[in-house]
Amino acid sequence: MRKSQVIVALSIVFILLLLSTFSYMSGRACKPAVPDEGLNLPPSTASVRITCSDGSCQVFEVEIADTSEEHATGLMNRTVLAANSGMLFIFSDYSAHNFWMDNTLIPLDMIFIDEEGKILNIHKNATPLSKEIIRSAGPCKYVLEVNGGVCGKENIRTGDSVLIIQ
Known part of the structure; x- marks a missing residue:
């Protein structure tokens, strides 16, 4: 050659x-170096639109909590929650649900929502780190947690309509 x-x-x-x-x-x-189980994947998200009785609307960009682990953890140990954001708890059952603020560092408004998308009751400004039990007023399918004081500021009330956009 x-x-x-x-x-x-x-x-x-x-x-x-x-x-x-x-x-x-x-x-x-x-x-992936390991199987998919146990990876810290980004949370699933949705938009939640609340139409108030006065005709105004408020939209929140939320993380979805729909597993028992996510229900147990919620917004614990967070030092800040961005404006117009929150966490939407979705339950497989339609029943009364209880919450508490143990290990939650920021005040929250908890909005309990029935299966038809109506606000059942609101617990405003839940106290950080409190072990007080916060109860829904009856059966609910969803609970939306947002920054404490938002419901008063935005005129969000019992009976207002909620639409979840995923």
Whole structure:
């Protein structure tokens, strides 16, 4: 073989080696190091629109809590909750639900919502770190937690309509 043919052959081998290495590394980068269970994935989110009896609307961008683990953790240990945000607890059963503020560092308004999307009752400005039991006034399907004081400021009341947009 001529010298030029050897150089071409070596160049082709080198390029193929680079391509196979790149392909291998790309495949590794896309695969999780551990199975999907137990990964801290970003929370699912939704928009919640409350239409008040005075005709005004308030929209909240919320995290969804729909598992027992998420129900138990809620907004615990957070030092801040952005304006117009919150957490929406979705329950598989339609029954009375109880909450408390143990390990919750910020005041919250808790809005209890029935299965038809009507506000059943509101507990305003729940005290941080309190072990007081906060109860729904009856069966509810959802509980929306927002910054303390928002319900008073935005005129959100019992009987107002709630629409969840996922």
